[in-house]
Structure formats: structure tokens, C-alpha cells
Amino acid sequence: MTHFPELSRRGFLAITAGLSAAGLVGCSTPSATTAAPKAGGRLRAAFAGGGAKEVLDPHLANLFVEAARSKAMFDKLADLGADVSAQPRLAEKWEPNGDLTRWRITLRQAVFHDGKPVRAQDVLASYARILDPKRAFRAKSSLSLIDLANSKAIDDRTVEFALKRPFVEFPNALAAFGTYIVPEGTEDFTKPVGSGPFSFVSFEPGKSVLLKKNAQYWEGAPHLDELQFVIANEESARTNALLGGQVEYAHDLTPTTARAHGASDRMTIVRSPNSAVQAFAMKLDRAPFNNPDLREAMFLLADRPQLVESTLAGSGQIGNDLFGKGSQYYAGDIPQRTRDLDKAKHLIRKAGAEGMTIKLDTSTAAAGMVEAATIFADQVKGSGLTIEVVTGNKDTYWADTLKNGSMSSFRSGAMPIETHIAQRLLSTSGTNVTKWTRPEFDALYQKAVSTADEKARGAVYAEMQRSLHAEGGYLMWGFADWIVGTARNVSGVATAPANTLDWARFDKVWLG
Amino acid sequence: MSLGRYAVKRLAFGVIQVIAVATVVFLLVQALPGDAAVALAGDDPNPERIEQIRTVMGLDRPPLERFGAWLWGLAHLDLGVSIVSGRPVSAFLSNGLAPTAVLAVLTLVLLVPLSVMVGVLAALREGSRLDRVLTSISVGLHSIPEFALAVVLIALFGVQLAWLPPTAVGVGGDLLGHPEVLVLPLVVLLARPICSISRLVRAGMIEALSSDYVRHARRLGLSVGRVRFAHALPNALAPAVQQVARTTDWLLGGVIVVEAVFVIPGLGTTLVDAVASRDLPVVQGLAVVFAVTTVAVNLIADLVAFRLSPRAVGIR
Numbered sequence: 001m002t003h004f005p006e007l008s009r010r011g012f013l014a015i016t017a018g019l020s021a022a023g024l025v026g027c028s029t030p031s032a033t034t035a036a037p038k039a040g041g042r043l044r045a046a047f048a049g050g051g052a053k054e055v056l057d058p059h060l061a062n063l064f065v066e067a068a069r070s071k072a073m074f075d076k077l078a079d080l081g082a083d084v085s086a087q088p089r090l091a092e093k094w095e096p097n098g099d100l101t102r103w104r105i106t107l108r109q110a111v112f113h114d115g116k117p118v119r120a121q122d123v124l125a126s127y128a129r130i131l132d133p134k135r136a137f138r139a140k141s142s143l144s145l146i147d148l149a150n151s152k153a154i155d156d157r158t159v160e161f162a163l164k165r166p167f168v169e170f171p172n173a174l175a176a177f178g179t180y181i182v183p184e185g186t187e188d189f190t191k192p193v194g195s196g197p198f199s200f201v202s203f204e205p206g207k208s209v210l211l212k213k214n215a216q217y218w219e220g221a222p223h224l225d226e227l228q229f230v231i232a233n234e235e236s237a238r239t240n241a242l243l244g245g246q247v248e249y250a251h252d253l254t255p256t257t258a259r260a261h262g263a264s265d266r267m268t269i270v271r272s273p274n275s276a277v278q279a280f281a282m283k284l285d286r287a288p289f290n291n292p293d294l295r296e297a298m299f300l301l302a303d304r305p306q307l308v309e310s311t312l313a314g315s316g317q318i319g320n321d322l323f324g325k326g327s328q329y330y331a332g333d334i335p336q337r338t339r340d341l342d343k344a345k346h347l348i349r350k351a352g353a354e355g356m357t358i359k360l361d362t363s364t365a366a367a368g369m370v371e372a373a374t375i376f377a378d379q380v381k382g383s384g385l386t387i388e389v390v391t392g393n394k395d396t397y398w399a400d401t402l403k404n405g406s407m408s409s410f411r412s413g414a415m416p417i418e419t420h421i422a423q424r425l426l427s428t429s430g431t432n433v434t435k436w437t438r439p440e441f442d443a444l445y446q447k448a449v450s451t452a453d454e455k456a457r458g459a460v461y462a463e464m465q466r467s468l469h470a471e472g473g474y475l476m477w478g479f480a481d482w483i484v485g486t487a488r489n490v491s492g493v494a495t496a497p498a499n500t501l502d503w504a505r506f507d508k509v510w511l512g
Numbered sequence: 513m514s515l516g517r518y519a520v521k522r523l524a525f526g527v528i529q530v531i532a533v534a535t536v537v538f539l540l541v542q543a544l545p546g547d548a549a550v551a552l553a554g555d556d557p558n559p560e561r562i563e564q565i566r567t568v569m570g571l572d573r574p575p576l577e578r579f580g581a582w583l584w585g586l587a588h589l590d591l592g593v594s595i596v597s598g599r600p601v602s603a604f605l606s607n608g609l610a611p612t613a614v615l616a617v618l619t620l621v622l623l624v625p626l627s628v629m630v631g632v633l634a635a636l637r638e639g640s641r642l643d644r645v646l647t648s649i650s651v652g653l654h655s656i657p658e659f660a661l662a663v664v665l666i667a668l669f670g671v672q673l674a675w676l677p678p679t680a681v682g683v684g685g686d687l688l689g690h691p692e693v694l695v696l697p698l699v700v701l702l703a704r705p706i707c708s709i710s711r712l713v714r715a716g717m718i719e720a721l722s723s724d725y726v727r728h729a730r731r732l733g734l735s736v737g738r739v740r741f742a743h744a745l746p747n748a749l750a751p752a753v754q755q756v757a758r759t760t761d762w763l764l765g766g767v768i769v770v771e772a773v774f775v776i777p778g779l780g781t782t783l784v785d786a787v788a789s790r791d792l793p794v795v796q797g798l799a800v801v802f803a804v805t806t807v808a809v810n811l812i813a814d815l816v817a818f819r820l821s822p823r824a825v826g827i828r
Contacts, residue, residue, distance in 0.1 A: 044681075044682055046681060050785070050789075051777075051781060051782065051784075051785030051786075051789075052597075052599075052604050052607055052608065052777070052781075052782050052785060052786075052794075053594055053596040053597040053599075053604075053785065053786070053789060053791060053794070054597070055597050062552070062554060134568075135564070135568060136561050136564035136565040136567075136568050138556060138561075140561070141558065141561070204607070205597075205599070205607065206607070206777050206781070206782070206785070207777045208682065228682070230681050230682050231775070231777065232679065232681050232775040233772065233775075233781075234772055234773065234775070236663070236773075237679050237681070237772075237773065237774070237775045240666055240670060240671055240678035240679050241678065241679045241681040241682075241775070243671045243678065244670055244671060244674065244677055244678035244679065246677060246678070246679060246681045246682055247681055247682065365555070366555075393544075393545045393546065394788075395544075395545075395546055395550070395551045395788050395789070395790065396545045396546030396550045396551065398553070398554060398555045398556070398557040399546060399550045399553060399557035399562065400545070400546075402557045402559075412555075430558030430559065430560060430561065431556065431557060431558050
């Protein structure tokens, strides 16, 4: 995800509420042959990493590599399926009470790597650790609606959670990024113990993590004997290591690499569609985008197919200014916007914005953002507006653009649509970059998450998406495929969206 | 001035330099936008959470107080702990030191004999075809940036011909156990300094060979070899030795590039990561290590040059 001199471009999971991975086994298509899996061998997987400051505490996970490692060693109660909806994992099932404020979770029979069973107390202790007011774990906001004081263990395999308000999407919280279950009282993660498909062998910060298969895994033993995560921050280095036979799996490759080596006999390219939404965020609380006509003009100026072709080298699909293409509750019936220069010119005149120059903040914090901003600035030429692309500091980009400027590059990984709304589109949201604050929209959200009937709930989500599509601040022009490269002898790599269960999941992978 | 007095003077000056570097680095990192909390929050820049991370990291204390505490620790040879991971800074240094030291030491060990050989060869055959070829190659090589050279070498020898591993992925810190991964990085690191130092040796040697004392030594009937290597070469080497020391400063830059391209997890990588995550104690610790190394190497080089040719070295 980087090119020199951005030596330490970080693969942050663009997920604010954070989610990780999920999905039902067999929901996603394996990349290679469907021959019978072979057991044995060591798979070496290259990721961009956090360097020497990395830790193995799954609650501190932030980067892709940390998410993938956490997933290999730990389990969550739920995780996200191919349609980005919550699916049971350590939880065998969940049942809400009538008003959706109490949830009874039944745990499946699973054991930690030290042989101790996974108990209700471990679940409560893990959540209590994440919610500790003195600490700042990423998953805290996802679990903040749990009323821990009134939640209790009914028996060793049953937990009853009390919620602060009705919330039908509670399983999304159980699937949230970083909500891993660790043995009660764990604070030292130098030799982590989890219940996941692989158990810990050794760790050299910033260099490598070696894991071995957990034959007792509740979902069945992995095919691989060993799994090694190695760190290579440069995308070109990950590609070269794969071509040179030094690794069997290279995470997060660029569309350019995929195009160059797609037909190579040394590499198989695996694309996961709908993985990362690509967007420009306009702020509604300040000039110039407090004017809805100007926002609509922007929507109409974007030549989406050209952006996808040039920025993503074709490895992606166009977007319709709505989050979560392919996810549960996505409003796919809203007509696709296309470029309409004349109408945009008319709207710009109507807004009295002719001759205006607008700054578009971008940075190299995510691959392709600067390129997309530059191309969009080009597409706006001749409309009466001028877009001036300003490249900011990559390390502080997300915090800077949350507060400052009026338009910025944005991208996000997959998460349930409900989570996207809760984190970014309510008056109370912590990362509301478009400053979309509408009491009637907040009320619709509350209605949706307290509606038990799925069909009725879907109708409320559709209504919310219609108003976002018409008046919102996100110009979501495309969805990038997530691209990984594997050696030719690797099978079973799924094409599920990044951040869902089957992404970067190695217990179903084998070496042929 | 005697060698001893010269050394003491330079040493005192060196200590001041190290403290100055640490202070400047602290101020520079402070001046960078954002802090460790913002960098850690990344794409989840929830302001409440950032505040909380700040408190957990102790970043809510005033910068001067933090710098004072760090200096106080330094006086006790304690470099503090990383604010991001909580591990001691000394562990970061010891983890990253081995690969970088291997690269730097091997570069310097190979650099000196190779450049002296090339330089002397060119000087003794001044104006010949060999001299011209060596000159063209060294001028050409010297103008290629390390990064470009590395990319070309990897594409050719690592990927296309597959003679050598394209990266050091999976080797971790044990480079000496896998010498094959060192070949390309060393070629990249050596390419430019060999050019510059061999030019200096050549120039110094030509000058020395045409000097009065060499002519005098010849008149006294000393053998050609003895004149060349016992009388001319030491004088020719004085500027080259100082240039080798400058190369050590430059090596740090080269090592950052080489570590990134070849995936060698050394101090360069540690530094880049620490700056990106605004992990001040780690950046400070690295700055002290680099400053001490640079000062020490330059001091030694100047003392050697002083011995070789006292008149040529002033107090700078």
C-alpha cells in the first residue's frame, strides 16, 4: 500500500467501529481448485506491520496484520459473513427478550489453548477489560451500550447481557473489531492464549510471529501445521518476496501489481470485491457544502467509471454514494448516478458558486487517495468550479480531516450498514466527518435498531439511505477490490470482503 | 598541539553535540503535526478516544517536563520506555542493532580496501584506458540513487534471474546465518561511497607521487614499491579516511532505504516507524545512538588523519 518514500504506510483497517472478520464457512468461493485439502506444511504470509512497537494483545489490534493474527489465535462471539451480517462464532446462539434490552448468549463448547474451557466468566471479563473507563481500547465504543453491572453469567456456558437501550443489532457489537474473548484475568500477552485455530509459538516484534495448528479447534483442526506472519511494509517487497518464493501469501497488493502479475506462473491473484469504499467527504456544517445544490453538483460531476478504471486499475466497481454495496440492507434499488455536466453547471450557477475554488484535502494515508483526488479535480474542470488538491500529513490525516477543511478523501473497509451509520452519521457519532446531524435521521436510526421485525427494519434502513443518497455528504464513487497474491500451490483463500471472517483466514487454507 | 590535548578537546565538544542533537530531535518531533495518540488512533479519530489514549500515554504532561524526565533518565543511562508499546527503548535498540550493525560494519570493512585498491590502481595508471574506464564507471554509479539501484538489482538478480533472494523476508535478525540475502543490499550500500572514496584516493595518490618528498625518497634509491606504499599512500589516505567517516553519517540514510526495500528490520526501519507513530522516547533513543556513533567515528577518523598527516588537519 505504499511506494517509496512512504516507508511506513500503514494498513489501518478503515473501520471505525471496527469490525473484523466473519462469515459462514462455505459462504465464499475458494480461489483455487476444489480438490481435497491436503494437511501439513508451513504457510508464510507477508503483511505490512506496525514495526517494533507491535503487541499481541488482541484488544489493542489496529492494523490488518494485527487483525489477522488475532483472528488466528482468538475467537469472537460473532463475526461477519459474506453479506457483512453477524454470524455466530463462539456464541452458539443469541436470544433477545421482548423489548431487545436483554440478550441471552449460549456459548459453544470450546477450549483455550491451555486446555481450559471457554466460560461465561471469560466473556464477561474480556468485555469488562475492553470497557475499562481508564483505558482506550478500540472496541470500547462498539460495546458501550452494554450495561455490564447488570449483565451476568447464568452458568458456565450462558451469559445474559443487559443493554442500556433496545438494540436489535446487538450481534453486530459481538462481531465488532477487536472484541476477542481472552481467558479471565489475562493482562500479559507475551505468550497469548486464545481459543482460535492456531496457538502461539514465538514472536519477534516487527519481524515475525510463528503459530502452530490447534488440533482441538471447535470448528475442526486447520490444514496447515504452521502459520508464520512476516512483516514487509513495502508493497513492492511483499510482491518480490512472493515472486522469489520467500512467502506463500502477500497481503494488500496494488491493482497495478495485480494487472502485471495476473497471468504470471509464479503468482495467483485473489480479488475480494466490495472491500473498501472509496469516497470524498463533504462537510455539511460549513460553506460551501452547506448548500445542497452544490453537493448535488459534485455528485453529478464525478465520472465514476473513469475513477475506477484509472485509480483502481479496473479492480473495483462504481459506487452510488451509499455505503455497503453487497451488504445486508443495502438499498440497491436507488438509481445509479451518472455524470451530468450540464445539470451540474446549472446547479453551480444556482448556488452562486461560479468561479469558486474548493480545497480537497487528501494524503497518502491510504493507497490511491491522492490519485483519485487529482483525477476528480480534473473531472470538475469546465464546470465553473476549481478543485485544488492539498496533500496533508499521512500520520495524522484522519484526525485532521475530521475537524478541518470542507472536503476530503475518504475510504473505509467493510462493516454492517448499521455500524457505519452509528459511527459516522448520528449527531452523537464520534467520527462524523460529513457533519451529518439531523434529529429526524437519529430518530429513524433509533427506530431501526429497536424494530424486531427484519422486514420492517429493512424498510427503515432503506428510508435512511434514500435521504443520505439525496442530501448526504459522502460522494462514494467506488468500491475497491481487496487484492492478495498467493503462491501457485496455495488453495482455499476466500474472496470475502476485507474485515469479514473469511478474509485473511488461514485455518481453511492448504498447500497443494 | 599534541594528540592527547586534541582528543580531549574533541571529546568534550562531542558530548555537547550529542545533547544538542537530542534536544533538536525532541523539538522537531514536537513540531510534527499530531502526536502518538493521534497516530495510534489512525482512521478511528474519535476525539474522546484520542484524549483517553493521551492520558494513558502520559502525553497530557507538559513537553518540557517530559523532556526533562527523559534527560534525567539519560544521565543514568536509562533511555525510558516506548509510549506506544510500553517496552523499554533499549529493547528496541538491541533488536534493531544487529541487522544494521551487520550492514554498516560489512560495508565499511569492504569499502576501505576496495576503494583504496581502485584509487591506487587508477593513480598508478593515470591517463591510461583503465583509468578512464574506472573514472567513467565511478562517475556513472555515483549518480544513481540507492533506491533506483536497489529496484533494478532486485528485478534483475532477485526476480528475473532468481540468483539471489529478492528480499530478506523471514530471515529476521539473523543475517549472518543467511549470507545470500546480504549480497544485493551490500552492493547497493557500497556502490556510491566506493566511487567517491576511490576518487579521493586517486587524487591524493597522484598528488603525493608528484610531491617533493617522494621525489627525494626516489633519489635516495628506495624501491618503487616502498616509495609508493610507505611514503606516498599514507599522505594520500588522510582525506580518504575523513571521507570514510563522512560515509558513516551517510550510511544511516542509505541503510534506511536498503532496509525498507530489502525488508531488513534494523534501526532504520525502527526509526521510520517510531517517527510515523510519534513514539518520542524511541526516536530520542535512536537519535542518541546515531549521534554518539557519528561523533565517535568522526573523532577516531580525525585522530587517525592527525597521525597520518598532522598539518592537514585543523581543529574544525
